[in-house]
Amino acid sequence: MPTLIDYRRRIRSVKSTQQITRAMKFVAAAKLRRAQEGVFAARPYAHEIVRVLRSAAARMESTVHPLLERRPEEKIVIVVLTGDRSLCGAFNTNVLRRASAFARENSSKQIEGIAIGKKGRDTLRKRGWRLTAEYLNVSSKVEYSKAKEIASKIAEMYANKDVDAVYAVYNEFKNVLVQRLRVEKLLPVDPAILGSQAEEIVAEAGTARSESLPQDLAPAGQGMLVDYIYEEPVNEIFDHLVPRYLDSEVFRILLESAAAEHAARMTAMDSATRNASELIDRLTLEMNKARQASITKELIEIVSGAASAMS
């Protein structure tokens, strides 16, 4: 049976663990707030890029671009977004499981991986994936330049016909408690973004930031038909815009994943802190019981000692 000292030691150790988990929770919360702000801040830009892209596309007879070209999918790249660190619940595991499932669904194709985040890289390597590229330390502070770097890498691979499609597997940030796993096709760029279907996508994205832009910027159909002067030839602008669109898509995914990771870590650390409190309560109770038992035992010894002395 554990002695009083043992209990004290256990409680002290649980308490210090709890302090760590609590601190990590606060750090995650602060980072989450920043990541969320980043998600919101990126929306107006992404929205405007799509708008300019569409108005340019509407003015062109045919929209041809290396990144829009469709090919039969024989070689695909799966971009897997995980965190660099653990202690975030099932966040990394979920993404990796989904990535593996997705790879199995496409086992007839040649598959390569791009790992974003250390956890993903380590696990995928262990599972024997062929990794074309890896990017570490992205999620703690998502920077646009990083997104550009990743985007231009996949764009280059696609334009060189090294691959026929690029998919991203990531956690989408729904709210603090819910992350949703998504598999999204990054390349070839969905031509719907240039056409009428994009209207809805844009309108949907627009609701969240409608307070930041005045009404006449809203993606009304007739607004598209403004007869712009193009300083450079339209197709030149278009050619340059498509990669910028990809940049902003990659940036969005990085931000979503980072926000989801911080949210997952915050939730995980919150429940760890709560579990620690429960454990401390239980241990304290048991310690008190043990203390009482030892007092009782001592009393009995004294009483029985006295009794035997008297007799």
Add this chain to the structure above:
Amino acid sequence: MATDALELQIVTPERHVLEETVQTVEIPGKEGYLGILPGHAPLITELGIGVLSYRKDSETRFLSVINGYAEVLPHRVIVLAEVAERAEEIDVARTERARERAQSELSKAAPGFEDWQRAELALQRALVRLQAVSKVGGAAGEGRPVS
């Protein structure tokens, strides 16, 4: 809205930099600077690396802008820049260091190669930031680019 005013809006992927009602704007287009007055015909242009300036109530302000697009409507200018900083926000000492670093890189690397190109771009970025800063002190209110 008054007819002699422009709504200037500058957004980057990382933040919403600026939204203001101004009288004139000068944007660093890829092919050269463009002066925009209220009532300008709708226009779309790519941006280069340069200094954007705008005048508001006889005061001229400057921003360094790096790559992107600008959309001009008769009473609205939307600038989508990859990077945009107000002259006041720029850390001069840091930018000077960046410039020196870029220059020494440039002298070491062979022209035309990847390192050289990267250094060249870094140098341009540093220079345009310094340019934006120097205009605040120097030619305030004038608004003509030197380059």
